[in-house]
Amino acid sequence: MAPTVGFDLDMTLIDSRPGIRACYLALAEHTGTYVDADLAVTRLGPPLEQELANWFPADAVPRTADLYRTLYPTHAITGTTALPGAREAVAAVRDAGGRTLVVTAKYEPNAKLHLDHLGIEPDAVIGNLWAEQKAVALKEHAADIYVGDHLGDIRGARAADAYSVAVASGPYTAAELEAAGADTVLNDLTEFPAWLKTYRAA
Numbered sequence: 001m002a003p004t005v006g007f008d009l010d011m012t013l014i015d016s017r018p019g020i021r022a023c024y025l026a027l028a029e030h031t032g033t034y035v036d037a038d039l040a041v042t043r044l045g046p047p048l049e050q051e052l053a054n055w056f057p058a059d060a061v062p063r064t065a066d067l068y069r070t071l072y073p074t075h076a077i078t079g080t081t082a083l084p085g086a087r088e089a090v091a092a093v094r095d096a097g098g099r100t101l102v103v104t105a106k107y108e109p110n111a112k113l114h115l116d117h118l119g120i121e122p123d124a125v126i127g128n129l130w131a132e133q134k135a136v137a138l139k140e141h142a143a144d145i146y147v148g149d150h151l152g153d154i155r156g157a158r159a160a161d162a163y164s165v166a167v168a169s170g171p172y173t174a175a176e177l178e179a180a181g182a183d184t185v186l187n188d189l190t191e192f193p194a195w196l197k198t199y200r201a202a
Contacts, residue, residue, distance in 0.1 A: 003200065004144050005099070006103045006143040006145065006146040007122070007146075008102075008147065008148030008150065009104035010044045011045070012086075012148050012167055012170065013083060013086040014082055014086065014120075019080040021037040022037075023068060027068050045170070047130050049061050052064050052068070073110065077110075077114060083169055086118075088189070089147070092193035092197075101126065102115065103137045104125075104127050104129070105130040105152075106128075129156075130152060131153075131156055134152075134160070145162055146165070147165040147167065148167070149171070150172065157183075165184045165186065166180075167185075169187075169189070
């Protein structure tokens, strides 16, 4: 049967660290509040509000998140690149007759801007979902496999009864991803097309 494969976005399909760093610096300039942008980009994955809570009072986080998302298209899109193997991984699913979706904690309109800019064309993009919440979209689209770089992605796959493929292109080592319960761990997405062929054959 043709697979339906979900992919995380940041540090799975794209290296958004330079763009996000630039956006945090712009946010700091607009608000007058210091944000350690270099530290923040080492913690990508969870919702934006979790990171902002490290720098802003709790009652300021919602409006600061709105400002960040407004600044994002100007500062974060052009500095972001596709990670090695990203386009080929999506193409491998399509070549197998399958469907692809991107399920991310990122604000959905900004996620779509990244994909459009980089010419990556999944069949569906669903934003604003983190960790176990991702199972909502994965189940809705009957995803067989979910690919991500974060421990939260493994939990999301588990909650959806999807096969968890973890890539060590983000903040965790291959050993840490394996210990967290990923079904398969790859160094990066360049290994995904060959793995998918083997998985389908089995």
